[in-house]
Amino acid sequence: MFKTILLASVAVASLFTAADSAFAKGKTIAVSWKTFQEERWKTDEAAIKAVVEAAGDKYISTDAQGSAQKQAADIDSLISQKVDVIMVVAFDSDAILPSIKAINDAGIKAIAYDVQFEDPNALYITFDNVGVGRLMGKTMLASGKKAGNFAFIKGDKGDPNATFLFQGITEVLKPQMDAGKIKVACETFTDGWKPDGAQKEMEQCLTANNNKIDAVISENDGMASGVVAALTAQGLAGQVPVTGQDGDKAALNRVALGTQLVSVWKDSRALGKVAAEAAVALADGTKIDKVKGVTKFANGKNKVEMNAILLTPDPITKANLDDVIKAGWITKAEACAGVKAGTVAACK
Amino acid sequence: MATEGETKPEPARREGLFRTFLNATELDIRILGMVGALLVIWCGFDIYSGIGREGEGTGLLGGFFLTPRNLWTLLVQTTPIAVMTTGMVLVIVMRQIDLSVGSMLSMLAVTGAVVQVFILGPSLGVGHPVIWVAGVVTCLVAGTLVGIFNGVLTAYLQIPAFIVTLGGLIAYSGIAFLLASGVTIAPMDKTFDVFGGGIPESWIGPFWSWMLGAAACALIIYALYNGRQKRRKFKFPLRPMWAEVTLGAIGAVAVLGTTWVVNSYPWPFNLIKQYAEANNVTIPDGVENTDGNAICMSAGDVVRCTDGLIYYTGYAVPVLIALVVGAAMTFLSSRTKFGRYIFAIGGNPEAAELAGINTKWVTVKVFALMGFLVGLSSIIASARLDAATNALGQSNELYVIAAAVIGGTSLAGGVGTVYGAILGALTMQSIQSGMQLLNLPAAFQNIVVGTVLVIAVFVDQLYRRRVK
Numbered sequence: 001m002f003k004t005i006l007l008a009s010v011a012v013a014s015l016f017t018a019a020d021s022a023f024a025k026g027k028t029i030a031v032s033w034k035t036f037q038e039e040r041w042k043t044d045e046a047a048i049k050a051v052v053e054a055a056g057d058k059y060i061s062t063d064a065q066g067s068a069q070k071q072a073a074d075i076d077s078l079i080s081q082k083v084d085v086i087m088v089v090a091f092d093s094d095a096i097l098p099s100i101k102a103i104n105d106a107g108i109k110a111i112a113y114d115v116q117f118e119d120p121n122a123l124y125i126t127f128d129n130v131g132v133g134r135l136m137g138k139t140m141l142a143s144g145k146k147a148g149n150f151a152f153i154k155g156d157k158g159d160p161n162a163t164f165l166f167q168g169i170t171e172v173l174k175p176q177m178d179a180g181k182i183k184v185a186c187e188t189f190t191d192g193w194k195p196d197g198a199q200k201e202m203e204q205c206l207t208a209n210n211n212k213i214d215a216v217i218s219e220n221d222g223m224a225s226g227v228v229a230a231l232t233a234q235g236l237a238g239q240v241p242v243t244g245q246d247g248d249k250a251a252l253n254r255v256a257l258g259t260q261l262v263s264v265w266k267d268s269r270a271l272g273k274v275a276a277e278a279a280v281a282l283a284d285g286t287k288i289d290k291v292k293g294v295t296k297f298a299n300g301k302n303k304v305e306m307n308a309i310l311l312t313p314d315p316i317t318k319a320n321l322d323d324v325i326k327a328g329w330i331t332k333a334e335a336c337a338g339v340k341a342g343t344v345a346a347c348k
Numbered sequence: 349m350a351t352e353g354e355t356k357p358e359p360a361r362r363e364g365l366f367r368t369f370l371n372a373t374e375l376d377i378r379i380l381g382m383v384g385a386l387l388v389i390w391c392g393f394d395i396y397s398g399i400g401r402e403g404e405g406t407g408l409l410g411g412f413f414l415t416p417r418n419l420w421t422l423l424v425q426t427t428p429i430a431v432m433t434t435g436m437v438l439v440i441v442m443r444q445i446d447l448s449v450g451s452m453l454s455m456l457a458v459t460g461a462v463v464q465v466f467i468l469g470p471s472l473g474v475g476h477p478v479i480w481v482a483g484v485v486t487c488l489v490a491g492t493l494v495g496i497f498n499g500v501l502t503a504y505l506q507i508p509a510f511i512v513t514l515g516g517l518i519a520y521s522g523i524a525f526l527l528a529s530g531v532t533i534a535p536m537d538k539t540f541d542v543f544g545g546g547i548p549e550s551w552i553g554p555f556w557s558w559m560l561g562a563a564a565c566a567l568i569i570y571a572l573y574n575g576r577q578k579r580r581k582f583k584f585p586l587r588p589m590w591a592e593v594t595l596g597a598i599g600a601v602a603v604l605g606t607t608w609v610v611n612s613y614p615w616p617f618n619l620i621k622q623y624a625e626a627n628n629v630t631i632p633d634g635v636e637n638t639d640g641n642a643i644c645m646s647a648g649d650v651v652r653c654t655d656g657l658i659y660y661t662g663y664a665v666p667v668l669i670a671l672v673v674g675a676a677m678t679f680l681s682s683r684t685k686f687g688r689y690i691f692a693i694g695g696n697p698e699a700a701e702l703a704g705i706n707t708k709w710v711t712v713k714v715f716a717l718m719g720f721l722v723g724l725s726s727i728i729a730s731a732r733l734d735a736a737t738n739a740l741g742q743s744n745e746l747y748v749i750a751a752a753v754i755g756g757t758s759l760a761g762g763v764g765t766v767y768g769a770i771l772g773a774l775t776m777q778s779i780q781s782g783m784q785l786l787n788l789p790a791a792f793q794n795i796v797v798g799t800v801l802v803i804a805v806f807v808d809q810l811y812r813r814r815v816k
Contacts, residue, residue, distance in 0.1 A: 157790055189790040194739045195532070196729060200425055204784035207418050208397065210404070211616065225532055225735045232734070233546040235618025250534035250735060337474075338535075 027283035028058045028083040029276070032074050034091035034115070035066040041089070044114075047272030048087070048279075055280045068095040075099040079106045084283040087111040087275060093118070093301075109282040113275050118304035123288050124297055125275045127266040128310040129161050133168020133219075135315045136243040139262040140215055141172065143241055143317075147181035148214030151205045153198050153227055155219045157189035160301070165219045165245075185209050190223055199226030206234055216242045221251035221263050228259050247316060249330050256321055256339045256347060265324060266313045274309060321346035372591035378756050378811060382771050386778060390414055393782035412785055416612035420661065422774075422781050423610070424545045424732070427670040428453075429744065430773040431725045433751040434677040435718040437769045440752055441681075441694040442714055443761030444502065444509040448516030449722050449748055452494055453741030454524035456726035460487040461533040461736035464540065480540040487723040494520075495719015499712035517745065524738040534735030544731030545664035548619055554611040557662035561607035568599040607663075614641040615659040621650050624657060632656050666728045670770075673721065677766045690714060694762035750797075751776055754804040776800070 029052045033041055045061065052059040062078065064071035068091050078086055079102060086103055090096040093116055100119045103110045110122040152169070155162030176182040186205035190197045198218065206213060211234055218224040224244035231237040237259045244251050247265035254260035278291045288294070288307050297308035316324055325332050325346060336347035370377055391409060398404075398411030408414035432449050439446050464483045472478055498516060502509040542550040552560075572592055579586050587595075615623070620643050624631055634644025634653040644656035681687040689710050692700040701707050730736040755772030757764030779800060783793045 186787050188784065188787065191790060191794075192739060192742060194742065195735065195737060196733055196740055199733060200781065201784055203421050203425070204781055205787075207415075207421060208412050208785045208787065222532055222737055222739060225534060225737075226733060229546055229732065229734050234616040235622060236616070239618070248532050250532040253534070 026056065026058075027085075027280075028060060028081070029085050029087070029279045029283060030078045030081070030083040031059070031061040031087040031113070032071055032078060032089065033061060033063050034071065034089045036063050044268045044272040047269040048276040051273055051276030052280060057280060057283065064091050066091060068092040071096065072099050075103065079103060079108060083108060085109045085111060085279045087113045087279060088117070089113045090115045090117045109279075109288070111275060111279060111282070112306075114271065116300050116306075118300050118302050118306065120304055120306055121288075122306065123278060123282070123291065123294070124306045124308040125271065125278060126308070126310060127271060127313050129164035130168040130171075130299070131310065132245050132264045132266070132313050133165035133170075134172050135168075135264050135313060136165070136217055136219075136245070136262065137169045137172030139264075139315045139317060140217065140241060140243060141176070143261055145215040145241055146176055149183050149185035149209060149212055151185050151202065151213050151216045151227075152187040153201055153216060153218040153223050154187070154189045155193045155223070156191060159193070162189065162193075162219060169217055185213055193220055193222055195222045195226035197226070198223035199230050202227045202230035203233070206230060206236075211236065213240055216240060218242055218244050220244055221246045221248035221260075224251055224254070224260055224263075228254060231259075245313070247324060247329060249334050252316060252321065252324055252330050252335050253337055255316060255318060256335050256344050258318065258343070262315050262317045264313050265316045265329070266311075267327065267329070271311060274311060278309060318344055318346075369591075369594075372588050373595055374587065374591075375595075376765075376768075378808065379765075379768060379771065381807075382755070382768070382775065386771065386775050389775065389778055389782065393778070393785065397782075397785050413782055416609050418781070418785070419609050420613040420664070422777060423667045423670075424664050425781060426774050426777040427545075427666040428725045428729045428732075428741075429747050429751055429777065430670045430770050431673050431721055431728065432718075432744070432748045433755070433769040433773050434673055434766045435714075435721040436748050436752045437755070437757050437764045437766055438677075438681060438687075438690050438714050439509075439718050440749070440757050440759060441761060441764045442690050442711065443694050443697065444711065444714070445749070445759075446498065446509065446513045446715070446718050447745050447749075448498065448513040448520055449718070450741050450744035450746070451517045451520035451524065452491070452719070452722045453726045453729060453744055454738050455494075455520040455527070456487045456491050456723050457730040457736040457740050458524045458528045458533065458738060459490055460484075460726065461536060461730060462527055464537050465533050465535075469537075475538060477539065480537040483537060483540050484543075484727055487727045488720060489723070491719040491721075491723020491726065492716050493719070495716040495722070496712060498719065499715030502715065503708035503711035521738060521742060528736070528738050530738065532735050532737045536731060536734050536736070540727075541731045541734055542665055543669070543727050544734065545666040545728075546732055546734065548615065548623060548659075550665040551615075551661040551663070552665070552668070553662045554660045555662075557607050557611050560663065560668070561603050564603045565600045568603070569596055572596050610663050610667075611660050613661045615661060617641070617643060617652060620657060620659055623659070629657065666732065669724065669728065673724070674766060674770050681766055686710070686713070691762060696762075747773075747776060750801045754801060756808060772804075 031048060036042065049059045060083065062074035064074055071091050075086065086108055088096060088110060090112065096117050097119065100110050100117060100122060104121050110119065112122050112124040114126050116124055116126065154166055173182055188201050190201060216227050218227050221244035224242050227242050228237050231240055241261035243262050244260055245264035247263050251260055251263040255263055281291050282288065293309045294307045295310065296305055297310065298305040314323060321335060321344060324330050325335055332347065336344065339347045390413060394407040394409040394411035394413040396411065397413055398407060398409065405411040406415050412418060436446060460483045463486045464479050468479045468482055498512055501507050501512045541547050544550065572595060576586060576592065631643055631645045631650060634646060634656045636646050636651040637654050638652050640652045640654035642653050642656035642658035643650055644653035681690065689705050692705060693707050693710060697707060729740055733740060751773035752764065752769040753759065754775060755768035757769060776797060779797060780793055783796065
């Protein structure tokens, strides 16, 4: 139900952009997806397709089904179909590089969508993951927790995003840490971002510190559910602020209930829309560094400087819970389940 | 299992005594070794976690590990793996393997959550008693059915269990993802959460804990007496009386000691406060003491004190479930015809078949039992987290198999005990929890757990070769 609403709203939004780029009709925008196993990519695709088709261009796509080899073959076939722009969600950001070179050689524009590959000719479009970490830190400080024992529940050690996030978090908290006000009570990676793993880590962290934990920085909402379960068992849920990201429905409900401080929300529809607009502009012949919102980014693994569009995510707290409800991301009933009347403005 | 080591010629008389003790009590030296290793690990962690923080830790040796709180948590943390590993022992004894238990747990937990949160919650109203019953029944029935499916493919279509369950490992996690459409499903029904041990309603309290402890002691004594009578009846050699008494005493001390530990863990401060406020319990006046675990009124405020209102947790429901499962599975594997068949098949499948055992049907039953236990475990895991996601339980199969193997189950089949596997699960969880308590990096934890697995099997092999 809400999907149709969001599709409609994206379509309406894209009508305006369509007017700007009306002369780009008849171009072909291709997307090479790494997998459709995860629900979210379908949301992205709907947003991209809507913008591209509203601009009078053609959308085609391939699904690499989680295989680097298949993705290379997919891209070969897209090149031979003489498309104008290829957006790539890389399955493997190193193995993809020869394919990107082939795209460049064929005179086609390449966009790295959400997953970075380091090619100076390509445009990189993603949410600013370091920025998500910064927002977690900032929201925590803004809530009044500027000192005390902090627990850091990080994501999987093999996922570069876990490190990007932590980089942003420490960047914000560093002055307080250096001043000796914030103490790192526990800091640990969590295999596979697993919530039950995070729960055990939090239980042991509370035991080791005799419950003297003042704040928990959890790097996503799934792990935050484990953290909150561990806090609940000690009667501390709601008293110790917990961060998260992804805008999980269960997490937004916890935000309303007060057991989670913030869920940093990355609206993949916004990402899809911006990427599609950039693709349409590139197909139309706009120079890569002239695309709206482009900045330089050189923070990847090999520090290659690329043109990039970094979207700012939205920290959802009790105060702006209404944003996600209005955007149709979650219904009011889902967000406000079990909330006492009159405690949260968005639930009135 | 780590105690035997090289033979030392010096204490010949003492070793003789020890041998006599082992022969008379018929205790398994490997289990004794494992208990010894476990105690060493526990003490080591307690000492280590206390270093540099003198006066803070309340553990037996000055740290944070040997405290009622940590041991209580350790028991709860072990339960999902422990319950599954009792079934895995039988699967492995029968020369099969089940790699799908982790993904199956995700799938069942998500199915149970969908039934509770998406289907029944909105139609019956949140908190309706049918909801938790339906959640429990769904997990158990679906688990058994998936187990039967695995078993039929293995036994009747003769696809190797390794392949069937490897397929399951991949496919079931996909089903879990689709059912949950990738999101976390929460919160679960409040009554359902009693199975998780995270809320006061799932702690049975000291009185019932002592009662159960006493009942368990009575059961041990009865079992010893009954065993002796049977041996006498069938003219089997009897254990000397002192050995019987020693066995009874060891059992009773273990049961009562565990009960004492869980009865010494007080409710967290905030929960006592919330409970007192919700139930209009008068909080006595007292002097504030920040080290105390009780609550008192002092100058109009609720404060910590040593002499005031206090509750103790006692056993948590999931731990009781695991203990009952452990006892039932031990009985099943060692005292029933079904159990003997499993070991017979594991020892020599052809001979078992020729002896008239319907090996295929037994195989299906064992996989069904495994599925049922995964269902039970999925209930505990999702109730404990108060949520279900497709990430819950992933890669648990490795820990379940490792626990069984550390506990002395032979991958060659025919050998293994349920209590050994439970001890194996407890050992692994102890190592993990201990390292988390010390805040060691996750990568380091993986290295240690992997190493322990290999060393445990190596020591076991050494022992077996020596016995031969």
